[in-house]
Amino acid sequence: SDVKKIAVIAGDGIGPEVVGEALKVLKKTEELFGYQFETEHGLFGGIAIDEKGTPLPQETLELCKGADAVLLGAVGGPKWDNNSKELRPETGLLGIRKELGLFSNIRPATVFDCLKEASTLKPEVLEGTDLIVVRELTGGIYFGEKFRREGANGEEAVDTCVYNVKEVERIVRQAFDIAMTRGKRLASVDKANVLETSRLWREVVNRIAPEYPEVELEHVLVDNCAMQLLRRPSSFDVIVTENMFGDILSDEAAMLTGSIGMLSSASLGEGSFGLYEPVHGSAPDIAGQGISNPIATILSVALMFRLTFGYHEAAAAIEAAVKEVLDAGHRTGDIAVDKSKAIGTTEMGDLIVAAL
Amino acid sequence: SDVKKIAVIAGDGIGPEVVGEALKVLKKTEELFGYQFETEHGLFGGIAIDEKGTPLPQETLELCKGADAVLLGAVGGPKWDNNSKELRPETGLLGIRKELGLFSNIRPATVFDCLKEASTLKPEVLEGTDLIVVRELTGGIYFGEKFRREGANGEEAVDTCVYNVKEVERIVRQAFDIAMTRGKRLASVDKANVLETSRLWREVVNRIAPEYPEVELEHVLVDNCAMQLLRRPSSFDVIVTENMFGDILSDEAAMLTGSIGMLSSASLGEGSFGLYEPVHGSAPDIAGQGISNPIATILSVALMFRLTFGYHEAAAAIEAAVKEVLDAGHRTGDIAVDKSKAIGTTEMGDLIVAAL
Ligand SMILES: CC(C)[C@H](C(=O)O)[C@@H](O)C(=O)O
Ligand SMILES: CC(C)[C@H](C(=O)O)[C@@H](O)C(=O)O
Numbered sequence: 038s039d040v041k042k043i044a045v046i047a048g049d050g051i052g053p054e055v056v057g058e059a060l061k062v063l064k065k066t067e068e069l070f071g072y073q074f075e076t077e078h079g080l081f082g083g084i085a086i087d088e089k090g091t092p093l094p095q096e097t098l099e100l101c102k103g104a105d106a107v108l109l110g111a112v113g114g115p116k117w118d119n120n121s122k123e124l125r126p127e128t129g130l131l132g133i134r135k136e137l138g139l140f141s142n143i144r145p146a147t148v149f150d151c152l153k154e155a156s157t158l159k160p161e162v163l164e165g166t167d168l169i170v171v172r173e174l175t176g177g178i179y180f181g182e183k184f185r186r187e188g189a190n191g192e193e194a195v196d197t198c199v200y201n202v203k204e205v206e207r208i209v210r211q212a213f214d215i216a217m218t219r220g221k222r223l224a225s226v227d228k229a230n231v232l233e234t235s236r237l238w239r240e241v242v243n244r245i246a247p248e249y250p251e252v253e254l255e256h257v258l259v260d261n262c263a264m265q266l267l268r269r270p271s272s273f274d275v276i277v278t279e280n281m282f283g284d285i286l287s288d289e290a291a292m293l294t295g296s297i298g299m300l301s302s303a304s305l306g307e308g309s310f311g312l313y314e315p316v317h318g319s320a321p322d323i324a325g326q327g328i329s330n331p332i333a334t335i336l337s338v339a340l341m342f343r344l345t346f347g348y349h350e351a352a353a354a355i356e357a358a359v360k361e362v363l364d365a366g367h368r369t370g371d372i373a374v375d376k377s378k379a380i381g382t383t384e385m386g387d388l389i390v391a392a393l
Numbered sequence: 394s395d396v397k398k399i400a401v402i403a404g405d406g407i408g409p410e411v412v413g414e415a416l417k418v419l420k421k422t423e424e425l426f427g428y429q430f431e432t433e434h435g436l437f438g439g440i441a442i443d444e445k446g447t448p449l450p451q452e453t454l455e456l457c458k459g460a461d462a463v464l465l466g467a468v469g470g471p472k473w474d475n476n477s478k479e480l481r482p483e484t485g486l487l488g489i490r491k492e493l494g495l496f497s498n499i500r501p502a503t504v505f506d507c508l509k510e511a512s513t514l515k516p517e518v519l520e521g522t523d524l525i526v527v528r529e530l531t532g533g534i535y536f537g538e539k540f541r542r543e544g545a546n547g548e549e550a551v552d553t554c555v556y557n558v559k560e561v562e563r564i565v566r567q568a569f570d571i572a573m574t575r576g577k578r579l580a581s582v583d584k585a586n587v588l589e590t591s592r593l594w595r596e597v598v599n600r601i602a603p604e605y606p607e608v609e610l611e612h613v614l615v616d617n618c619a620m621q622l623l624r625r626p627s628s629f630d631v632i633v634t635e636n637m638f639g640d641i642l643s644d645e646a647a648m649l650t651g652s653i654g655m656l657s658s659a660s661l662g663e664g665s666f667g668l669y670e671p672v673h674g675s676a677p678d679i680a681g682q683g684i685s686n687p688i689a690t691i692l693s694v695a696l697m698f699r700l701t702f703g704y705h706e707a708a709a710a711i712e713a714a715v716k717e718v719l720d721a722g723h724r725t726g727d728i729a730v731d732k733s734k735a736i737g738t739t740e741m742g743d744l745i746v747a748a749l
Contacts, residue, residue, distance in 0.1 A: 127586040157518040157623055178534070178554060183589035193557035194593035198534060201549035228637075230483040233539035237550035263619070263641045264648040267513055281584075284616045285641055292620040 040073040041346060044104035046097065049083040049126065050319025051329035051382075052110025058331035058386025059108060059338050062358075065390045066342075066351045077104070081133070082112025082126040082319075092129025098136055106345045107137075107312040108337065111319035134174050139304035139312055140204070141211050142172040142283065143344075146270075146290040149299055151363050152372055156295025158270070163293070165271035169219070170290055171212040172283025174304055176204045177234070179280045200234045200279065205241040211305075212277035213249040220274035222253045226262045226282055238279060259286070266290055291316050298330040298371045301337035303344050311345045313337040323370075327381045330369040332359055335389055358392035396429040397702060400460035402453065405439040405482065406675025407685035407738075408466025414687035414742025415464060415694050421746045422698075422707045433460070437489070438468025438482040438675075448485025454492055462701040463493075463668040464693065467675035490530050494662035496560070497567050498528040498639065499700075500672065502626075502646040505655055507719050508728055512651025514626070519649070521627035525575070526646055527568040528639025530660055532560045533590070535636045556590045556635065561597040567661075568633035569605045576630035578609045582618045582638055594635060615642070622646055647672050654686040654727040657693035659700050667701045669693040679726075683737045686725040688715055691745055714748035 045060065047053040066072055079097035086092050092112070101107050112126040122128055133139075148156070148166050156163055181197030209225070216223040225242045227235035239256060246254050257265065259282045266273070266289055278286060291297050300316040315333030323329055339355040342348035367388055370379040380388075401416065403409040422428055435453035442448050448468070457463050468482040478484055489495075504512070504522050512519050537553030565581070572579040581598045583591035595612060602610050613621065615638045622629070622645055634642060647653050656672040671689030679685055695711040698704035723744055726735040736744075 125586065131587070157515055158513050159515055162513040178552075179587055181551075185589065185593070188557050190560065191558035192593070193555055194589040195537075196534075196554040196588045196590050198552040198554065199549055201544050202547035204546065228640075230481065231487070231535055232552045233541065233550040234552050237541070237548070260640045260644040263645040264653075267623075267645065267648045281637075282641075284584075285619045285638075288616040289619040289623065289645065292623045297620075 040075050041106070042075045042077070042104040044101045044107045045076050045078045046081040046107060046109045047078065048081055048110040048112040048319065049114050050111055050321045050324040052112065052319055054324070054327065054329050054382050055315060055331040055334040056108060056110040058382060058389075059334040061386050061390050062335050062355060062393070063338055065393050066355070069354070069393060070348070070351050072348065072351070081109070082129055083114050083117045085129065086117055086120070086124050086126065092124070092126050093132040093136075098133070101133065101137055101312075106310065106341050108334075108341065109312055109314035110334065111315065111317070113319050114321040131179060133312070134304060135180065137310070137312065138175065138306040140173060140175045141208055141305045142174040142287070143215070143303040143305065144170040144172065144287040144291065144316065145300065146170065146287075146294050147296065147300065148294045149296045149363065152296045152299065154295070154374075155372060156293060158267075158293050158295070163270060163295075166294065168270065168273040168290060169215060169275050170283060170287040171208065171215060171275060171277040172287055173204065173208045173279045175280075176200050177280035198232070198234050198281075200237055202237070202241060205238050206245065209242050209245050209277060212275055213245065213252055216252045216275040217249065221251050222274035224255050224257050224262070224273055224276045226257050226259050226276055226278035226286065228259050228282075229256070230258065234279065262286060263289060266293060298369070299332050299336065301333050301340045303337075303340050305344065309345045311341065313341045327383060328370050328379070329382050330371050331382050331386050332369075332389075335359060335386070354393055355389075358389045361392045362388045396431050397462070398460040399430055399432045400457045400463045401432050401434045402437040402463060402465045403434065404437055404466040404468040404675065405470050406467055406677045406680040408468065408675055410680070410683065410685050410738045411671060411687040411690040412464060412466040414738060414745075415690040417742050417746050418691050418711060418749070419694055421749050422711070425710070425749060426704070426707050428704065428707070437465070438485055439470050439473045441485065442473055442476070442480050442482065448480070448482050449488045449492075454489065457489065457493055457668075462666065462697050464690075464697065465668055465670035466690065467671065467673070469675050470677040487535060489668070490660060491536065493666070493668065494531065495660035495668055496529060496531045497564055497661045498530040498643070499571070499659040499661065500526040500528065500643040500647065501656065502526065502643075502650050503652065503656065504650045505652045505719065508652050508655065510651070510730070511728060512649060514623075514649050514651070519626060519651070522650065524626065524629040524646060525571060525631050526639060526643040527564065527571060527631060527633040528643055529560065529564045529635045530639075531636075532556050533636035554588070554590050554637075556593055558593070558597060561594050562601065565598050565601050565633060568631055569601065569608055572608045572631040573605065577607050578630035580611050580613050580618070580629055580632045582613050582615050582632055582634035582642065584615050584638075585612070586614065590635065618642060619645060622649060654725070655688050655692065657689050657696045659693075659696050661700065665701045667697065669697045683739060684726050684735070685738050686727045687738050687742050688725075688745075691715060691742070710749055711745075714745045717748045718744045
């Protein structure tokens with residue numbers, strides 16, 4: 038049918054507030070473009086721990102599996118930080134990625150012209166920066182065996198980093214595909230001078246590269262990449278890397294844009310299914326005050342339209358509406374130069390809906 | 394005796410050039426301060442592969458073991474990049490760290506006032522930045538078991554990350570000790586929400602913390618640290634972390650100072666023994682042209698004086714001489730604004746010797 042099912046997981050902290058505004062935008066696109074969405078809410082993260090005794094209840098997982106896409110707010114907060122592993126929001130996050138087969142995390146690091154000044158980088162260095170980090174999301178040291186044992190020097194802890202050829206192939210192909218739709222440059226990041234998983238990674242990349250003769254490929258060591266992102270951010274187009282390196286580098290890349298409150302992300306599996314969420318976290322310090330910035334979540338809806346539903350026109354309309362509102366000078370507190378003129382979460386959402 | 398033995402490992406690329414200038418400075422301090430140094434050269438890295446068939450010849454290892462300190466230039470280059478693991482310069486580097494028990498890598502990220510403009514960060518963000526990354530250097534995923542195996546999804550590669558309590562204790566104590574001599578703030582970086590080794594790390598840090606009641610401790614997740622280094626570099630004093638995270642974060646921190654050609658590092662074990670080297674690499678593209686910047690290596694001698702020999706007066710004299718030469722406007726190509734006025738490696742070395 039043409040009714041698209043969206044599982045909505047508001048989560049913790051500012052999650053419910055920002056998701057609320059994104060849902061208004063979603064609703065407005067039904068009117069404007071004749072789409073039909075069926076949204077159903079699920080408990081996840083800290084709130085699910087409180088209400089169901091587990092961060093990822095089975096019914097939430099079923100809800101997501103039955104949906105075409107998932108819209109996620111944010112999870113976590115100090116309340117659950119000292120819980121045992123099984124009762125932590127992050128465990129739910131890792132669980133949902135694995136259970137839904139979301140092997141690819143797409144993190145655009147876009148510089149919003151009107152927020153350029155918010156970056157700690159010099160404007161001339163930032164000029165032209167527009168990159169995407171493609172992070173492998175269900176393998177590596179995140180999911181390998183972990184344990185404690187007694188050794189000769191007291192207790193020891195072990196984490197295992199594992200990658201197989203198939204896991205590397207699918208994420209690398211996807212990164213090449215994305216590069217083909219953009220600047221046709223791909224930086225594959227590894228630590229092949231030290232790690233066996235990185236050597237496998239690089240072998241696979243080199244084996245796949247000839248399938249994409251138009252894409253200019255470079256291999257960058259992870260330590261060097263952390264430097265080059267600072268030195269020449271605008272020279273990157275698509276960066277592909279494994280789970281742990283991607284966690285670090287995608288956050289570094291996001292921060293250098295100065296637009297962290299504005300960035301959306303997609304986690305994708307096979308096919309068109311995807312989970313969409315803002316890059317910023319649950320911001321427990323400002324939760325419930327109605328001052329959080331809903332733009333990243335609204336832009337996550339646009340990303341969902343593009344990547345899962347193929348609703349390109351509506352996606353462009355949402356992005357244009359956001360730009361219009363920003364260009365008119367409206368700012369939430371996190372991106373306001375003059376904090377006294379900052380508007381609230383709901384106002385920002387309403388303005389974007391009105392601009393649509 | 395009062396004769397200090399220094400093993401000199403010039404290495405590859407620009408290594409020999411920059412070490413040559415550092416040795417001139419060393420010699421000058423003998424005259425000025427009455428020190429006595431016995432220097433002996435050893436082969437290491439690419440050149441050792443070429444001449445001895447191994448990146449770390451046994452005699453070089455013996456030379457280092459018999460010395461009070463090691464001065465290292467740089468190793469590596471494209472010539473050896475496609476060699477098998479045993480015949481790569483990096484393998485020698487990992488070997489020497491392990492064999493000499495150099496469990497701690499000290500990487501000061503200092504902003505040189507006269508080079509502030511070279512940073513891609515805004516000057517007002519950089520203002521007051523003066524931090525040290527203390528990186529664990531002989532454990533973690535660098536040294537755990539690595540292998541390939543056949544799995545259900547084709548070939549797979551495995552790396553193992555292991556830390557025991559003793560390994561964490563010694564590096565964390567050292568970081569606390571360093572913090573006590575400086576700003577009394579310590580950021581311990583881990584990924585305790587995902588990794589078992591990080592949970593062990595954090596437990597040990599929390600157990601040791603009460604021994605240093607004056608030190609203000611914060612735990613920072615590695616992805617967040619990659620962001621905070623960009624957002625508020627001047628708020629960090631000492632950062633302590635495990636091997637892989639330290640590799641990435643110390644390079645990020647170095648790059649944000651804009652002074653990468655000027656930064657020195659120390660790798661320390663138990664006792665006063667240490668290996669000193671510039672942070673920049675072997676720069677094969679400019680090797681042999683006499684245009685490389687010897688300052689990082691000269692400052693590595695100053696660091697050796699401080700940390701291994703306790704020659705604080707001479708260390709300060711070297712640092713002052715470097716500052717004087719820079720303040721007088723002399724620059725090598727890498728740090729020159731007007732490249733046409735850049736001076737060469739030897740000239741820079743001579744000027745610093747003269748300023749001593
Ligand atoms: C919360 C944490 C487990 C998670 C990760 O490391 O993947 C987060 O940092 C992210 O990037 O989504
Ligand atoms: C060359 C490489 C093995 C080494 C490391 O990763 O430790 C280097 O990057 C460093 O930081 O000294």
